[in-house]
Structures are given as structure tokens and as C-alpha cells.
Amino acid sequence: MSIITIERKVLEKNDEIAQLNRTSLKQHGVFSFNLVSSPGSGKTSLLERTLEILRGHLRMGVIEGDVQTDFDAQRVARYQVPVIQIVTNGGCHLEARLVQEAMAKMDLQQLDLLVIENVGNLVCPANYDLGEDFKVVVVSTTEGDDKPLKYPGMFCHASVLIINKIDLLPYVNCNLAALKQNALNVNSSLRVFETSCTTGAGIPAWCDWLKEQSASS
Amino acid sequence: MSIITIERKVLEKNDEIAQLNRTSLKQHGVFSFNLVSSPGSGKTSLLERTLEILRGHLRMGVIEGDVQTDFDAQRVARYQVPVIQIVTNGGCHLEARLVQEAMAKMDLQQLDLLVIENVGNLVCPANYDLGEDFKVVVVSTTEGDDKPLKYPGMFCHASVLIINKIDLLPYVNCNLAALKQNALNVNSSLRVFETSCTTGAGIPAWCDWLKEQSASS
Numbered sequence: 432m433s434i435i436t437i438e439r440k441v442l443e444k445n446d447e448i449a450q451l452n453r454t455s456l457k458q459h460g461v462f463s464f465n466l467v468s469s470p471g472s473g474k475t476s477l478l479e480r481t482l483e484i485l486r487g488h489l490r491m492g493v494i495e496g497d498v499q500t501d502f503d504a505q506r507v508a509r510y511q512v513p514v515i516q517i518v519t520n521g522g523c524h525l526e527a528r529l530v531q532e533a534m535a536k537m538d539l540q541q542l543d544l545l546v547i548e549n550v551g552n553l554v555c556p557a558n559y560d561l562g563e564d565f566k567v568v569v570v571s572t573t574e575g576d577d578k579p580l581k582y583p584g585m586f587c588h589a590s591v592l593i594i595n596k597i598d599l600l601p602y603v604n605c606n607l608a609a610l611k612q613n614a615l616n617v618n619s620s621l622r623v624f625e626t627s628c629t630t631g632a633g634i635p636a637w638c639d640w641l642k643e644q645s646a647s648s
Numbered sequence: 649m650s651i652i653t654i655e656r657k658v659l660e661k662n663d664e665i666a667q668l669n670r671t672s673l674k675q676h677g678v679f680s681f682n683l684v685s686s687p688g689s690g691k692t693s694l695l696e697r698t699l700e701i702l703r704g705h706l707r708m709g710v711i712e713g714d715v716q717t718d719f720d721a722q723r724v725a726r727y728q729v730p731v732i733q734i735v736t737n738g739g740c741h742l743e744a745r746l747v748q749e750a751m752a753k754m755d756l757q758q759l760d761l762l763v764i765e766n767v768g769n770l771v772c773p774a775n776y777d778l779g780e781d782f783k784v785v786v787v788s789t790t791e792g793d794d795k796p797l798k799y800p801g802m803f804c805h806a807s808v809l810i811i812n813k814i815d816l817l818p819y820v821n822c823n824l825a826a827l828k829q830n831a832l833n834v835n836s837s838l839r840v841f842e843t844s845c846t847t848g849a850g851i852p853a854w855c856d857w858l859k860e861q862s863a864s865s
Binding site: 602629 | 654689715768772790819
């Protein structure tokens with residue numbers, strides 16, 4: 432049995448469980464997204480800002496994926512939302528099975544929105560469906576404007592692009608228009624938001640859009 | 649045959665080829681390192697600064713690893729050094745076999761130092777020996793000070809830590825002392841440099857150290 436066959440079987444099995452997760456979320460009326468990016472792009476900060484604004488409007492839950500530590504779960508728990516930490520112990524991405532186990536520990540009846548924050552990795556999580564409604568990829572201006580072209584897989588699989596740390600644009604070598612165009616060249620259907628978790632810029636627009644999506648889901 | 653067995657066999661095969669690469673580099677008197685980090689930490693910028701300073705002192709060659717595009721090879725080629733681009737086509741790390749193929753295209757007799765720039769990924773490349781003398785992990789201040797604790801594998805496998813983008817410290821939420829201490833808590837033998845590829849700070853110290861290492865190798 433070749434390695435490629437094994438990999439295909441792993442992905443097939445993952446997709447089967449992802450479909451079970453998706454069905455369960457739909458049955459409970461829970462809208463969900465999978466937050467992906469490089470390490471340090473600001474996924475957790477964005478999530479904190481989002482929780483701050485939306486917690487009066489939507490009942491939210493969070494699944495945190497990390498290679499090690501429960502630092503992110505601790506940060507999120509301060510917003511009084513249910514949070515389950517998955518530690519992958521070296522694993523480079525979340526899999527549907529891990530999310531299924533985490534979901535079993537949550538009361539889905541009590542949720543409108545489930546956010547799954549993936550391991551910081553711009554490559555591997557692209558191929559693993561977790562059962563979410565869509566993927567949101569975060570890229571920060573400090574990473575440069577060429578990343579969508581150098582790591583196209585993730586940008587192809589995402590429905591939303593959040594360009595974060597726009598407050599740092601004056602200090603870094605990043606052309607915002609080029610970054611956006613590079614992303615749209617890879618995936619023309621991306622919905623793009625520009626945010627700063629430091630100044631708060633762009634966060635209300637992102638949250639308004641999430642509310643709309645949740646209402647119409 | 650289980651997936652874990654397959655994975656172990658893949659790593660064993662990789663390590664065998666890495667050992668062949670290492671022997672070949674030693675036979676040709678070539679000193680080498682494997683440059684690893686998250687996407688956008690500044691690996692290529694650091695390499696450009698290093699080539700600028702060292703090209704009169706050491707005969708250098710570069711192997712560039714990217715998921716897609718040859719942008720980095722194009723940047724490096726401007727410094728008139730031999731460069732081979734490896735495109736992994738979605739692969740999340742370089743493997744010894746790919747480096748072996750790239751090395752076969754270089755005239756090792758003409759080199760003192762070979763730099764292998766890995767795919768931007770703070771997780772997967774940690775487990776793949778390529779035959780290099782040591783790994784250099786780059787982390788930028790914009791990624792925050794918790795990354796060594798959240799992604800310990802890479803910091804354990806590296807010999808050198810370069811903290812890059814120190815010019816951005818006034819604008820980001822990163823405690824430099826904590827970042828350094830977190831890295832040393834994971835691996836107390838790390839040699840640490842602090843750099844900015846924008847201002848050039850710290851680059852001469854790093855280059856001086858590289859010259860010493862090359863001379864004593």
C-alpha cells in the first residue's frame with residue numbers, strides 16, 4: 432500500500448467525520464467557521480475583538496487548536512464563552528475527529544456561532560475539512576504582500592480573507608492593494624476585510640457581516 | 649501496516665538520505681544551515697542582508713524551498729550566487745531527497761556555505777533533517793512573545809534563534825525579554841541574535857558569527 436493511498440484514505444475518513452460534524456451543527460442551528468493563518472497573524476486577537484462586540488448578539492462557543500499550551504483558550508475564556516482546547520501534541524493541523532470530540536463536550540443547543548481556531552500553519556490545515564460552514568484566512572501586513580501567491584492552497588479553500596495589522600502598514604514593506612489583488616487572483620470569490628486588533632479598525636464591519644451570515648444561515 | 653509505521657519509515661528513509669547529503673557536504677568542505685520559520689518572518693530578507701555582507705568573504709550557494717512560485721530564488725539571484733529553487737507543489741516542508749536533487753545541480757567544490765531556506769511553516773520542517781550542520785529558526789517580533797512555547801518542536805531542533813523585526817517593537821505587543829526567555833526555556837542551548845532587516849541592526853554580529861563557524865567547521 433503506497434503512502435499516497437494512505438494519505439487519500441486519511442483524507443476520506445476525515446471528510447466523512449467532517450460531514451457528521453456539519454450535520455450535527457446544522458441540526459442544532461449552529462453557524463460555524465474555521466479560522467486559519469500563519470502563527471502570529473492575530474487569529475486569537477481577532478477572536479477576542481469579535482467576542483467583545485458580538486457576545487450580546489450571538490451565543491458563541493470556541494474550539495481552540497494548538498500544538499502545545501492552552502494559552503489561547505485562557506485568553507478566550509475571559510469573555511465568558513464556552514471554550515474547549517485541543518492540544519495536537521506536535522500535530523500541524525486540526526482534524527475532523529478532534530473537532531468531533533471537542534463538540535461532544537459542548538452544549539450545541541446553547542450556541543448560535545461556533546468558531547474553530549486552527550493551529551497556526553498556512554499550509555496543512557487547508558486540506559482538512561472540519562465540518563465548518565467556511566474557512567476564514569487571516570494574513571497580517573507584516574507577512575508581506577506575496578503570501579497568497581506563495582501559499583495559494585489556503586487562499587483557494589477560504590471564503591473570507593482578513594488582512595490584519597493594517598495599523599502597521601506605515602512601518603512595513605507591504606503594498607495593501609497588491610496583497611488584496613494577489614489574493615483575488617488566487618480566489619476571485621474571497622470576501623475581504625481589513626482590520627487592526629490594536630486600533631479596532633474594521634472589526635465592526637466584520638462583526639456586522641458575521642451577524643448577517645448567522646441570521647441567514 | 650499502520651499509518652504511524654508508514655510515517656516512521658518515511659522519516660527513516662529521509663534521515664538516510666540526509667546523512668548522504670551531510671557526508672557529501674563535508675567531503676566538499678561546505679558548511680550549511682537550514683533556515684526555518686513561519687511565513688513572513690523575514691527569512692529571505694535576512695538571507696539577502698547576509699549575502700550582501702558575506703559575499704566577499706564566503707562563497708555561498710542557496711537552495712530555496714517554496715510551496716509555489718520562484719519569487720525567493722529571484723530575489724536571491726540578484727546577489728550573483730548560485731541558487732536552486734525547489735517548488736514543493738503544496739508540500740509543507742523540504743525533504744532530504746529534494747535537497748539531494750538540488751545539490752546535484754550545484755558545484756559544491758565552489759562553495760564554502762550552503763543556505764537551505766525551507767518552506768514557511770513553524771511545525772512540519774522541524775522533523776525533517778536535510779543534512780545541514782544546524783537549523784536556524786527565525787521568529788519576528790510581530791508574531792508575539794509566546795511562539796516558542798506554542799510551537800516548541802522547532803525551537804528544540806534549532807541551534808540558533810534569530811529574533812527579527814526588532815525595529816517594530818515600539819508598535820507591537822511583544823516583550824522581547826519574555827520572547828527570549830520562552831525560547832531558552834524550551835532550549836537553553838540556543839544561540840540568540842536580534843536583528844532588523846529594515847535598519848540592518850544585528851546583521852553584522854550574525855554574519856561575524858557565521859564566518860567564525862564556517863572557519864572552524
